[in-house]
Amino acid sequence: MARLAGVSRATVSYVLNNTSAVRISEPTRRRVHEAAKELGYVPHAAARSLRAGHSRMVLMPAPTFPVGPLYSQFISELQWALGRLEYTVVQFGTVGLHGAEAARAWAELRPVAVLVPGSDLGPKDVAVLKRSGARAVVTLGSEAVEGAHALLMDHEAVGLCAGTHLYARGRRRIGVVVPEEPGLDAFSVPRLEGVRRALHGTEATVTDLPLAYEEAAAARLAARWRELGLDAVFAYNDEYAMLLMRALQDEGVGIPQETAVIGADDLMLGRLLRPRLSTVHIELPSGRDLADLVDRAVRNPGAAPETHTVLGASVVHRDST
Amino acid sequence: MARLAGVSRATVSYVLNNTSAVRISEPTRRRVHEAAKELGYVPHAAARSLRAGHSRMVLMPAPTFPVGPLYSQFISELQWALGRLEYTVVQFGTVGLHGAEAARAWAELRPVAVLVPGSDLGPKDVAVLKRSGARAVVTLGSEAVEGAHALLMDHEAVGLCAGTHLYARGRRRIGVVVPEEPGLDAFSVPRLEGVRRALHGTEATVTDLPLAYEEAAAARLAARWRELGLDAVFAYNDEYAMLLMRALQDEGVGIPQETAVIGADDLMLGRLLRPRLSTVHIELPSGRDLADLVDRAVRNPGAAPETHTVLGASVVHRDST
Structure with missing residues (x-):
């Protein structure tokens, strides 16, 4: 790639890693990006997040319960809203893993935030996730978990x-x-x-x-x-x-x-x-509100966990009652 | 961690990275793992996959169409079957990305295999994925794509x-x-x-x-x-x-x-x-058969792409016709 762009290998690395410490002219930068494109170069998200120390990945364990149409719609709205804020939403199927084991499997992916629906997560699991770099853990369930933001779904x-x-x-x-x-x-x-x-x-x-x-x-x-x-x-x-x-x-x-x-x-x-x-x-809570909560929590990881009750319920009276 | 286990830092690194080049006794190995557990150490999947040169991640772009109950069940069966083969299934929501752009976003995660439902993937996109390390690309759709295994869903x-x-x-x-x-x-x-x-x-x-x-x-x-x-x-x-x-x-x-x-x-x-x-x-194809296809393809990335027609259809005659 250095040869194609006519620059040194160090320069290629500086440009592709977007290093700000080194001044590189705009034309050089452009030449490198063009060469990268021509060669079909795709950056490695994991390597990038290793360098940056964190990712833009919001992890959602895939729900282990049968998902109805209402919940499906909520998830896709949430993915859309997080996508707009430039997060990457990853749904992670951890089949057969529970509690601490599941939390460790999630931590291995080094997400910047974890959104756990229908949780059997404990305060220790939240601590494991935070120690591994998650800036925010948000649970959606009937009870708040120490250390995590809680959206209380009051069924x-x-x-x-x-x-x-x-x-x-x-x-x-x-x-x-x-x-x-x-x-x-x-x-x-x-x-x-x-x-x-x-x-x-x-x-x-x-x-x-x-x-x-x-x-x-x-x-x-x-x-x-x-x-x-x-x-x-x-x-x-x-x-x-x-x-x-x-x-x-x-x-x-x-x-x-x-x-x-x-x-x-x-x-x-x-x-x-x-x-x-x-x-x-x-x-259900709006995907946009939930995405905003995640973003706020990521930007300010030291803030006290928020708790919101998010489920509204009202009767629609028709002919069967 | 080295202090807690009473070993050198190099030994800790050898054990946790599972290096086979260095002989380490079973008791030492155990001491390191116990210390790691006590300290709540979680390995970094990305770092591990960088070292290994590949991951066990099977990426499935989250479907962009409204998913019915039949398809939901198929997906969870597939996740279960891949989990049994020790793959990690990641559903990745790439909202608003199509074709080449989407393929590049998937490639950034360096999956070992990519399973694309309802594809608008072209042969170039398959090449991008393979160049970035995917050993198998499998499409589920109505047409085969050059370079990828195809499960033809004949609607x-x-x-x-x-x-x-x-x-x-x-x-x-x-x-x-x-x-x-x-x-x-x-x-x-x-x-x-x-x-x-x-x-x-x-x-x-x-x-x-x-x-x-x-x-x-x-x-x-x-x-x-x-x-x-x-x-x-x-x-x-x-x-x-x-x-x-x-x-x-x-x-x-x-x-x-x-x-x-x-x-x-x-x-x-x-x-x-x-x-x-x-x-x-x-x-629909059984999750187990599809998981086996993925595993076969990962183990033998040089094999010619397979094409299977996987959708069976039969009329259930009741009273409305």
């Missing part, structure tokens, strides 16, 4: 909304679908708790209904529906609501007369059901 | 199946929904082509129906359904099929008597509709 609020709505509609024997699929506990347990909290101190009862996302499982639950004696059900989300509602309708259970059904997530499919599905609309 | 086969089925059911005026959402052309155009190919040389007609994934858009299309004079529709996938079927039913169009409807992807929701939705079941 109890989702259940609280649903429970309050069903009670206001005159329902008193309320079932709550709890998915049997692994990885969803972080969402389903607080949602169930929220319903209990909404009905605490009233005469209403809450019954949890474990359910796998399968037609046969829904049919079995529907077959014993009348024994259960429930007059309403909060079905975890719209997809489980659709599954259960169909099974109940196939059993001849009148909706909403006999049983009111409410979902969550406000997906398109709820509006396409008959009766139209009531749901809890969930407001 | 025409999906349309071919649907068209053949509708014709066999006696339908002759066939609509094909083409989503208006950006990024889906790579799938929707070959699916439409497949329907045309199925009906080529017959008396049947094919009408393409652009449709946005919105209730109002579906209602507008349904309102002019009888003018269109169609007796069947292949709705791109099950989600669009559900959207259109609801709008047609709200207009009083009898399904399947007046109009047969078929989707694709064989999602759960199709079985929950009434009438139950006919669909094209799509068999």
Whole structure:
């Protein structure tokens, strides 16, 4: 490359590493860049970040739970917003690694910031990440972790909304679908708790209904529906609501007369059901706000961790309740 | 760390870098690893890969199209299978970058292999990736790219199946929904082509129906359904099929008597509709097979690129056709 540009090898290195200590004329700089382009030279991000002492990489462990359309959209908005701030978003699949092991695997990549959804991270893991150069660790979950910024996703609020709505509609024997699929506990347990909290101190009862996302499982639950004696059900989300509602309708259970059904997530499919599905609309944090938080934290790594509650929930009342 | 382990700094470096040139006793090795653990030392993946000349990183550009549940499942199965072979899967969001620019951004991370879904990669981009150290480039798309292994996803086969089925059911005026959402052309155009190919040389007609994934858009299309004079529709996938079927039913169009409807992807929701939705079941390549291909290619980078056609398609006939 030095030969092609007609300069010394040292000059090539200074230009490509963007060294400011050495004065190099603009025409020389341009000649080097042109030669680099002609030869198809691609800088090595890792080498560059070794020299710089840090990278622009924001690491997001790939979620280990089944991701719904709402969450997918949130992630792509976030990637877009971080991309605008010139961060590189890397989703890192650490299959089978948990807690400390996972944190070490992330630390090996030397990200400038780590964004951990649905975390089982402890304060020690946060310290490992920071010691390895991460300027900011941000968790998205139900609890703050010492040393990390926290976006608190209050899934109890989702259940609280649903429970309050069903009670206001005159329902008193309320079932709550709890998915049997692994990885969803972080969402389903607080949602169930929220319903209990909404009905605490009233005469209403809450019954949890474990359910796998399968037609046969829904049919079995529907077959014993009348024994259960429930007059309403909060079905975890719209997809489980659709599954259960169909099974109940196939059993001849009148909706909403006999049983009111409410979902969550406000997906398109709820509006396409008959009766139209009531749901809890969930407001996730905006990708742009979250990207700004990451950027602020990276620029000012010494600042005290911020905690924000970011999940908004409101009932969309349609025909099924 | 040398002090804690009671050894020289050179020994620490030999042990942590796993240097084979220098003989170090097992107890010393163990002492160094224990000291490293106690001090919370995490190796730097980039530094290690610089020394080794390559990494175990398999890079997958994050897809830029809206990802459905079928594809999500494929990706997580693939990550799992590559993880078992001790590769690290990194999904890299390169928002707004295309073709050569994107390939250069990927090359900067010095992956050992690159797996590109829905590619707009050219032969030059493959060369850039290889020159920067990628031992294998694998594309998942409708066409092979020179120098890269190709998994051909033949989406025409999906349309071919649907068209053949509708014709066999006696339908002759066939609509094909083409989503208006950006990024889906790579799938929707070959699916439409497949329907045309199925009906080529017959008396049947094919009408393409652009449709946005919105209730109002579906209602507008349904309102002019009888003018269109169609007796069947292949709705791109099950989600669009559900959207259109609801709008047609709200207009009083009898399904399947007046109009047969078929989707694709064989999602759960199709079985929950009434009438139950006919669909094209799509068999994606198994994550394990794809992981094996990547591993084979990495071990033998000089081998000629392999081309496999990996998409199986078959009709699941239910009540809507």
